[in-house]
Amino acid sequence: MTKVRIGLLFGGRSGEHEVSICSAQAIAKALSTPPNTEKYEVLPIYIQKDGIWQPPDIAHQVLASGTPLEANGEGNLWQFPPQVADVEVWFPILHGPNGEDGTIQGLLTLMQVPCVGSGVLGSAMAMDKIAMKQVFDQVGLAQVKHKGLSRAQVWSNPCVFPKLCDQIEETLGYPCFVKPANLGSSVGIAKVRSRSELETALDSAASYDRRIIVEAGVVAREVECAVLGNDNPKASVVGEISYTSDFYDYETKYTEGRATLSIPAPLPDSVSRQIQEMALQAFAAVDAAGLSRVDFFYVEATGEVLINEVNTLPGFTATSMYPQLWAATGVPFPQLVDQLIELAQERQT
Structure with a gap:
């Protein structure tokens, strides 16, 4: 039986790069376990933190060591390893932005190759x-009470900002959680219990993302x-x-x-x-x-x-x-x- 070539895509440009390597290690091990080893051939492809795609020989080294490669500025961001053309099913395990937000799913869709997980719409939403x-x-x-905000509301008008905080206090109260809308794994999230903490958390969340959400504590x-x-x-x-x-x-x-x-x-x-x-x-x-x-x-x-x-x-x-x-x-x-x-x-x- 001809083995199906699985493109195990991991690493990526988010703050969850190291977690992605751990996930990829576990999946590679599972694909090397009978009867999977009789059905599948693993072609690991590693995306460095600077976005450079690395071929299977380097990807295998990263999986073996569990340590990210240091980005050295070498390589072409738009040049994929030749082994990409051999992939028959993509298994992306890229957590966070540029991985589970629809961006990589759009690229893999354009390649016209099956892809594990949600497509562009489901991932982005x-x-x-x-x-x-x-x-x-x-x-x-x-769901809990919540309020969506934009970075512009937080940063652009100092006169409006106090009123915004008033609204949050009136509708959600304390404690509440301030979160960047598009980051995973609790990155940039703060639990706040006072006006000063709220102001600091909103400013911090705005530094991570254009869109911010505030949720009532429960x-x-x-x-x-x-x-x-x-x-x-x-x-x-x-x-x-x-x-x-x-x-x-x-x-x-x-x-x-x-x-x-x-x-x-x-x-x-x-x-x-x-x-x-x-x-x-x-x-x-x-x-x-x-x-x-x-x-x-x-x-x-x-x-x-x-x-x-x-x-x-x-x-x-x-x-x-x-x-x-x-x-x-x-x-x-x-x-x-x-x-x-x-x-x-x-x-x-």
Whole structure:
């Protein structure tokens, strides 16, 4: 049987470059596990932090070491390694901007080769927290109160800025969360409890992104559900994240021992079913495909389930929530990777 050549695309130009390498290592290992090794040939392609694409021999070195290459300014940003022409299915595992926001998906679509995960629309919509929440409102998914802002509102008119802060205090109150709309993995997010903290957080978020979202704080348990499929997706068991830090920030998320995953989450069956149903509804609402992790708040005091966000390219290491949720649902890591490739091929036909 002729093996299908999988273009494992990793690295990238976001702040999650190192996480992408870890995810790619786990996927490469899964593709080298029988029976996948009999079906697939891995062609890793590494994107440096400066955007230069590196061929499989260098990509293999990065996967083996787990260490990013230092950008040296050499190479042509618009010249792809010749092995790109041999790829039969792309498996992009690029987290954050320039990876899961529709940009790389558009490029791979132009190559007319199947691609694991969501397309341009689903990726872009799920990446932009303002657009995503507007879609959630449209389909009637309950969520926390929020307000979308632009960098211009924060920076351009000093006279308007105090009124903007007044509005946030009146409609959302404290504590609230200030977030860049288009960054992943809690980058640039701040929890604020006062006017001075709010002003500082808005200024910081505006330095990261043109679009900013402010969300009301809520006392709730943080739970997640994984989705797998295309037109007829399935939802995994529900998992829960617990931690001792003030909120689930970047350091907590990626420092070993800072957070605990409970799979399945100790929830009433009715709540778990509601979360699964809402996860599938959100997946369809943003036009996601292949895979997504959908995050929720469960307000135990009132029984409310509030959707937080859809992540179309979640962390994919062996210890990440997405593959662990599917392992607990009966789909082990190598089989999960195989199914994602088959879903990419199915969607292309």
